[in-house]
Amino acid sequence: MRRLGALLWLALVLLASGYLALRLHDGLGFRTDLLALLPREEQDPVLQRANDAVTKALGRRVLALVGHADRETARKAAATLGDALLATGQVERIGEGIDVDRLKRLGALYFPHRQSLLSDGDRALLTAGKGEEVATRALSQAFGFAGLVDAGLLRNDPFLLLPSFLTNLPFPLSRLTPDEGMLSVTENGTTWVLVSAVLAGEPFELDLQDRLVGAFDAAVRDMPGVTVKRLGAVFFAHAGSKTAITEASTLGTLSLVGTILLVGLAFRRPGPLLHNLLALGVGMTVGLSGSLLLFGELHVAALLFGSSLIGVAVDYSLHYSASLFDPLSGSPSDRLRHVLPGIALGLVTTLIGYAALMLAPFPGLRQIAAFSIIGLVGAFLTVVLWLPSLDRARRLTHGALMLRAAAGLWSFWEERRWRGVRLVLVLGCALAGAVGLARLSADDDVRRLQAVSAELRHEQDEIQRLIGATTAAQFLLVQAADDEAALRRQEDLAATLAGLKAKGSIAGYQMPAAFVPSARTQRENRALVATALDAPLLAAQRASLGLPPADPNDKGPNSKAPEGVLTLGDALASDSVPFLRELVLGPGLHVVALQGLSDPDAVRAAVAGTAGVRLVNPTADFSALLAKYRHRALLLTGLAGLLMLPVLMWRYGWRGGLWALLPPGAALVLAPAVVGLMGQDFTFFHAMALVLILSIGVDYAVFCAESGVEQQPVTMLAVWLATLTTLLSFGLLAFSAVPAVHSFGVTMLVGISIAFLFAPLAARGTRHNEATNNARLR
């Protein structure tokens, strides 16, 4: 029967290995954005779509300033850098909005509608009846020294309304000026030239990061004397993923080597080590291929946490191997029968813990949970189906000292002479728990969860200062029945926004209506031009310019199509208006981008009364979600504990079940308390660690509860080894530079230690131990 099972399992493992090899051969892509670990917001798909689109557009933007004292050197270096980025093939385009071709298309788009398009200033002048000022300005441009007026334009637009509209379009990058096709700014004798690019893919794709940042660095290396400052999610992501990958390999190696050393030292022969490695290897292989099969791809964090699975997966094989020290142990099958209840119960309770993880709708956490569940079951099946057949080892006799030392912890909890110390310890823990929990505060700011390179942040600040305010991650979302209604809504909002700008709450804003006014406004403009400009002043203007009198039948090109207005659809189709595509998410769903946002609360308050307009703050939204799911994680931990209780009570009776749950329960209370005592804020990642502490802590408790008095030293040895390997894997994460991972690691380190320390208490309530326990306590 077991033979058949072992063969079936072998076939399955081979299948999984084959699949994994196939995937590895195709090149595994790992996701690295932390936000991909977060759940999709479920309530408001419109908001989610807007969030995605804006965050994506912002995330794909790459800006660099190339600076040198010599203008030509700076320009050449900027051109070289731009070419280098384009050559990677990871960049869609270089230099949004300043190429000659695009400006020509922009002119072609607007020219037919020149009498419907007025700059804010001209509109105000005409409304105030100051048409002469507009006319005089046009004349001064035509006659004046600095005038470069195109004859064709002057003939068709004698008041030069279109150039006025064009120069007043609200393009961002306020301090930059076009200089022979490049945007630049001069400060303290240094000319800074802008290189801007839009990524062809997501900034979180590892391959893209490597190629783009590699090409960027290489190009910068070849420019001695040139200073380059960079800004873009891809640079931050690249630095972050480099840290994560280095850590994953360093911590993973440390954990593996530590585990091998530990097991080797404990058993002093290769058998148990090989068995453990086999269980571990099989667990990892089936876990990895299983989750790849389920999800198609894996997040690098899932890999990081998943590689820590080592510590849990070896618990079963360690428990099996430790029975070699049991003086009563017989054949491998005997030994398996002996430990099977313990590891089976351990598996069931652990799976309950991980299954609780599956309930959290965080895609990355589901990956971790699936990875762990499949891997653990794999390791368990390997122990149960394979190890007894592979095992040729005889009873081990060398471990007397080690066993005595291991059993020390049990004695500590059982023997009378330690009673005073026990009391002090318990009281101390209770005090620390109370103080720590009282001091514990939660912080869900998503920005604190990623390690951000200080140097990159400094460069980012420098760029923002040099080029003027950059676009904020927050934006206004305008929703209306259709585009026209949305455009009108923005025009109604313009006064509010101008007020915010005057107050300094924002430095600037772009809205689709600034590039394409609503049809209503276009018709008003045309009427205004006709009454305030054409009727009183056109004849005199044409005469001053030496143009023949206007044909009385020709009332301007727009008269041919009285209702002809420029539509948003036309503008989008021409693809000539920079950034417009990013501002229009769909029919009636528009974005107002904000620059230099310094006071989000003022903006939120100012638009609060406006229907269909709201300030969206993706960062705050994500933070709020993290808070929500931090609560949920705590709930899941409680739920997992409750689900474990019936299983434990079925096995140990209601009192025994409670005793068994006591050690992990103490860990669940004390671990957050220690976090509070350390002065750290409690985050979602601390909370997620609690789920695992419960699952693993229950394993230790179950091993202890299952142990007969004679096996106590052997059991304790297994628990010792299991704890140390767990600490080697999860505990090491406390040294991670990624705050999220560090939080997780610290909690695990503390929680697992406490669960281990209290583990022997689990045996107190078990029926078959009661007699001996009472005898000892007496």
Next chain:
Amino acid sequence: MTRIVVFLLALLAAFPVLVAETRAAETLSEGQVLRGAFVQERFLKGFQAPLKSEGRFALAPGRGLIWRTETPFAVTTVMSPAGLVQEVKGNETMRLPAARLPFMSKLYTMLGGALTGDWKALEDMFAVERGGGADAWTLHLTPRRADDPTMPIRAIDVRGGRFVDEVEIVKPDGDRDRLTFRDQVLKAEPPTADEAALLASAGRP
């Protein structure tokens, strides 16, 4: 537009130097002011007559240029190292601080170079053909990169004697600007208070 400013200013500044090359006479230097009258005619396609404006100018090396159009109506344009400003009847119609003109430094390289007889900056961009004699010389400037779509000039012709008398700028579409200068006087004196105030006004941010 600003590019035209660059070249006109460079040429204006170069007047005495051109003279210096041919006649070894006075060169314009700091502490001097060149004043004179101008006629600007713009020949634009589709217009019955050229757009003609007349006025006076004052050029103070190192400080800037004042270009006062008087007819058909008053427009004052002031250019200084700090920026450019245009006024109509006391109302500002255009202001470009030098911080927004990265090529200002280049302009002043050209200007300064031309003033001291260094033609390199100008010749980098234009091929220069000289003609005529010492008292009546000509220059023909053509862009070195004629295929550049951002180059708004097809050719520049300059005619002069002691000072520059006429400049004609031909644009790619055939439109022409012609500047004629007369009554030019070079004085070794600082700008008047009025002129100094105007030059300073271009420097405001």
